[in-house]
Amino acid sequence: MKEKEYEKLFSGFKGIEDDILAIFLRVQKKDGYISEEAIRRVSRFLKISENRLYGVATFYPKFRFTKPGRNTVKVCMGTACHVHGGQSLSDAVGWQLGISLGQTTDDGHFDFQRVTCLGCCTLAPVVQINDDIHDRVLVTGLKETLKQYE
Amino acid sequence: MNSFEKRRQEAQKKWDALQNSRVPVIYVGSATCGLAAGAAGVLKAVEQTLKRNRLKAKVVPVGCIGPCYLEPLMDITMPGEPRISYANVTPEKAQKIVESLLIEGKPLADLAVGHFGDNGSDLTTGIPKFFDMPMLKPQVRVVLRNAGYIDPDDIDHYLANDGYAGLVKAFKMGPEAVIEEIKEAGLRGRGGAGFPAFKKWEICRGAPGEQKYMVCNSSEGDPGAFMNRSLIESDPHSVLEGLLTAAFAIGASFGYIYINTDYRLAVARLRKAVTQMKEVGLLGKNILGSGFDFEIKIKEGAGAFVCGEETAQIACIEGRRGMPKARPPFPAISGIHGKPTIINNVETLGTIPNILRNGAAWYTQYGIEGNRGTKTFSLVGKVKRGGLIEVPLGVKLRTIIYDIGGGSWKKFKGVQTGGPSGGCLSEEHLDIPVEYESMNAAGSIMGSGGLIVMDEDTCAVDLALYFLRFTQKESCGKCSPCRVGTWHMVTILERIVSGQSQSGDLTKLQTLAETVQHASLCGLGQTAPNPVLTTLRYFRSEYLEHVNEKHCRAGVCKELIDYEIDPQKCNGCQLCVDVCPTDAISGAKAELHELDLSRCIRCKACYEVCRYNPLAGNAIVIKTRRSA
Numbered sequence: 047m048k049e050k051e052y053e054k055l056f057s058g059f060k061g062i063e064d065d066i067l068a069i070f071l072r073v074q075k076k077d078g079y080i081s082e083e084a085i086r087r088v089s090r091f092l093k094i095s096e097n098r099l100y101g102v103a104t105f106y107p108k109f110r111f112t113k114p115g116r117n118t119v120k121v122c123m124g125t126a127c128h129v130h131g132g133q134s135l136s137d138a139v140g141w142q143l144g145i146s147l148g149q150t151t152d153d154g155h156f157d158f159q160r161v162t163c164l165g166c167c168t169l170a171p172v173v174q175i176n177d178d179i180h181d182r183v184l185v186t187g188l189k190e191t192l193k194q195y196e
Numbered sequence: 197m198n199s200f201e202k203r204r205q206e207a208q209k210k211w212d213a214l215q216n217s218r219v220p221v222i223y224v225g226s227a228t229c230g231l232a233a234g235a236a237g238v239l240k241a242v243e244q245t246l247k248r249n250r251l252k253a254k255v256v257p258v259g260c261i262g263p264c265y266l267e268p269l270m271d272i273t274m275p276g277e278p279r280i281s282y283a284n285v286t287p288e289k290a291q292k293i294v295e296s297l298l299i300e301g302k303p304l305a306d307l308a309v310g311h312f313g314d315n316g317s318d319l320t321t322g323i324p325k326f327f328d329m330p331m332l333k334p335q336v337r338v339v340l341r342n343a344g345y346i347d348p349d350d351i352d353h354y355l356a357n358d359g360y361a362g363l364v365k366a367f368k369m370g371p372e373a374v375i376e377e378i379k380e381a382g383l384r385g386r387g388g389a390g391f392p393a394f395k396k397w398e399i400c401r402g403a404p405g406e407q408k409y410m411v412c413n414s415s416e417g418d419p420g421a422f423m424n425r426s427l428i429e430s431d432p433h434s435v436l437e438g439l440l441t442a443a444f445a446i447g448a449s450f451g452y453i454y455i456n457t458d459y460r461l462a463v464a465r466l467r468k469a470v471t472q473m474k475e476v477g478l479l480g481k482n483i484l485g486s487g488f489d490f491e492i493k494i495k496e497g498a499g500a501f502v503c504g505e506e507t508a509q510i511a512c513i514e515g516r517r518g519m520p521k522a523r524p525p526f527p528a529i530s531g532i533h534g535k536p537t538i539i540n541n542v543e544t545l546g547t548i549p550n551i552l553r554n555g556a557a558w559y560t561q562y563g564i565e566g567n568r569g570t571k572t573f574s575l576v577g578k579v580k581r582g583g584l585i586e587v588p589l590g591v592k593l594r595t596i597i598y599d600i601g602g603g604s605w606k607k608f609k610g611v612q613t614g615g616p617s618g619g620c621l622s623e624e625h626l627d628i629p630v631e632y633e634s635m636n637a638a639g640s641i642m643g644s645g646g647l648i649v650m651d652e653d654t655c656a657v658d659l660a661l662y663f664l665r666f667t668q669k670e671s672c673g674k675c676s677p678c679r680v681g682t683w684h685m686v687t688i689l690e691r692i693v694s695g696q697s698q699s700g701d702l703t704k705l706q707t708l709a710e711t712v713q714h715a716s717l718c719g720l721g722q723t724a725p726n727p728v729l730t731t732l733r734y735f736r737s738e739y740l741e742h743v744n745e746k747h748c749r750a751g752v753c754k755e756l757i758d759y760e761i762d763p764q765k766c767n768g769c770q771l772c773v774d775v776c777p778t779d780a781i782s783g784a785k786a787e788l789h790e791l792d793l794s795r796c797i798r799c800k801a802c803y804e805v806c807r808y809n810p811l812a813g814n815a816i817v818i819k820t821r822r823s824a
């Protein structure tokens with residue numbers, strides 16, 4: 047984000063501690079992650095130390111601190127998906143992309159994440175790629191599904 | 197007449213016009229389940245079909261009506277006819293149905309799943325009543341009364357269906373009488389523990405302090421549960437009405453809705469609903485002339501299961517790490533910024549307007565002594581008819597799993613209730629009544645309503661490990677029994693599922709589980725051992741097989757199974773070569789294929805194609821230690 051964009055983002059907030067999460071959520075929505083620069087800026091805006099802020103942000107699984115890939119593959123690891131073979135699906139996605147959970151491919155094309163339930167558990171197992179939900183994904187059809195995003 | 201009453205009457209007119217519409221009305225289920233199954237494509241196909249054929253119809257997106265396994269659901273009401281529901285609708289099917297019904301007047305009865313009329317009509321010949329479907333028949337709809345019925349984005353739909361009538365009544369009754377009514381109704385908190393709702397309220401009402409807070413807990417961190425999310429997506433105003441009523445009762449002038457930011461649709465619907473409330477004068481100063489002031493802020497959480505716990509949630513709302521605190525003091529005395537705070541679950545709040553509108557006596561017709569009313573569940577896993585359901589408390593588990601859910605496809609093994617904090621119950625528990633005390637007595641908990649059905653393909657030990665890994669990861673780390681104890685339990689379980697277990701592991705696991713249960717600071721640690729303790733109790737033979745024979749009867753634990761290609765049967769079709777995600781299988785066309793076990797991740801993909809594709813030879817064998 048640029049200087050101006052930070053100013054615009056902060057202008058919607060009163061500058062109190064209660065807003066830490068809301069601010070970081072907005073930052074991540076814009077940048078895709080929380081950069082060191084963002085922590086510095088939020089620190090100056092809220093007058094709260096960078097350490098404190100970093101401590102709060104790292105507590106929450108939603109926040110990430112590295113730049114995401116262009117396409118994000120999220121495999122659901124909720125219970126319904128687990129009993130429908132979610133673990134195998136996740137292993138298979140990892141092999142196909144050649145990366146482990148939480149990593150980004152070298153070319154920055156794919157990002158591999160897990161989520162704990164996408165709320166459509168009757169359609170398990172579920173994989174979300176970018177904004178698309180793929181329901182009842184079997185490993186047998188995985189290669190085809192991923193190909194759509196290459 | 198005041199302006200709210202005027203608005204209500206206008207809403208009624210608008211709703212009546214829709215019910216008696218002179219053009220057909222098409223409803224599409226557009227909650228998370230519907231959208232995931234493809235509702236957006238259906239909506240688009242409907243609109244294109246209408247346009248192409250120059251047909252006039254109203255299109256209304258609605259929430260989730262319950263049988264999510266039938267999504268996408270599309271309903272059509274022809275003028276003067278009952279609403280007809282169609283299931284598993286694809287864009288092509290949608291076009292076919294719309295054209296047939298709207299142009300030719302033919303309902304395609306074989307594609308319909310039910311109609312909503314009291315009596316059938318000529319048009320519905322051959323179509324059963326929707327609520328006579330086996331999945332719906334044993335259910336009652338109190339909290340979910342509007343779900344899938346009204347447009348959740350339109351406050352007028354809610355107002356026309358007695359919306360905010362409970363609040364108006366509450367204002368007339370006064371706070372004490374409201375608390376009394378909830379006490380009479382016997383409503384217990386639906387967030388898991390089942391604490392009497394009125395008791396917390398009474399304490400908070402009596403607590404000293406000008407500023408008090410009311411919080412709606414929509415964290416719903418249980419993975420595999422979606423009752424709260426669905427209710428908000430389908431009928432947000434019912435929860436908001438409950439929030440206002442509760443705030444009025446305890447004397448709070450500010451409310452928070454804590455909700456996970458990832459529940460995009462629910463958050464969007466809440467935001468819209470709150471804006472609409474402001475428009476009709478349900479927020480702000482002196483609401484409806486009652487002298488009651490109230491504002492709402494939506495607080496988006498950033499994950500973390502523990503933030504469903506009250507004191508952790510308060511920390512999160514205050515912008516800190518979401519770590520729980522020792523109680524007392526209870527939040528009802530000292531909560532957000534030290535002020536008296538009540539946190540209630542989404543479903544608890546969604547129930548309240550119904551109680552006030554219809555009276556406590558009406559509510560107590562549902563349920564049994566000590567467990568009054570209804571409870572929603574998300575019924576998922578290895579069950580034929582999965583979805584969002586609501587039943588009176590005290591029904592048997594068997595009714596839920598077999599009558600409503602239709603049982604499993606394969607042999608039923610058990611059911612996990614209450615998510616990671618709950619337990620795994622077996623066949624022998626199917627006849628216990630679903631209520632707080634019986635569930636606790638069986639070593640599980642009622643929880644917030646997640647029900648995960650397992651069949652013979654689910655390994656009880658693997659499931660226990662799954663939950664323990666979850667709670668271990670979600671442990672906030674503040675107290676050591678939970679932080680270290682769960683980690684050690686995971687280590688032991690990992691040894692067991694990989695065939696490395698050492699003597700005494702089961703005893704160690706049991707002792708450790710009991711220690712974590714008793715010594716942890718908050719509910720997360722105190723309940724984390726439940727899945728292990730219950731599986732040790734009810735599925736002990738599976739543990740023993742893993743430990744003594746290195747055998748996993750469900751064929752799930754990857755280190756205890758092997759894959760083989762039967763050379764007699766392999767016809768060299770290369771289907772498995774194509775689907776294998778790790779390129780572990782090789783072989784030329786029409787030649788015997790070879791499997792490299794070192795690359796194999798035992799994902800079953802080859803097994804599935806080889807077994808079910810008619811071109812393949814059913815040559816892949818999964819070997820457990822016993823079959824070897």
Ligand SMILES: Cc1cc2nc3c(=O)[nH]c(=O)nc-3n(C[C@H](O)[C@H](O)[C@H](O)COP(=O)(O)O)c2cc1C
Pocket residue numbers: 384385386387388389390391393413414415416417418501502503504505506507539540541542544545644718719720
């Ligand atoms: C680890 C943990 C997670 C919890 N998660 C939730 C949750 O997701 N939703 C919820 O309503 N209550 C949750 N609770 C229970 C809350 O602490 C609290 O009891 C409840 O919100 C009170 O509302 P009720 O009285 O209406 O049930 C959780 C408790 C613990 C210990």
Ligand code: FES
Pocket residue numbers: 122123124125126127128162163164165166167170171172419420421
């Ligand atoms: S468990 Fe995967 S969507 Fe709920």
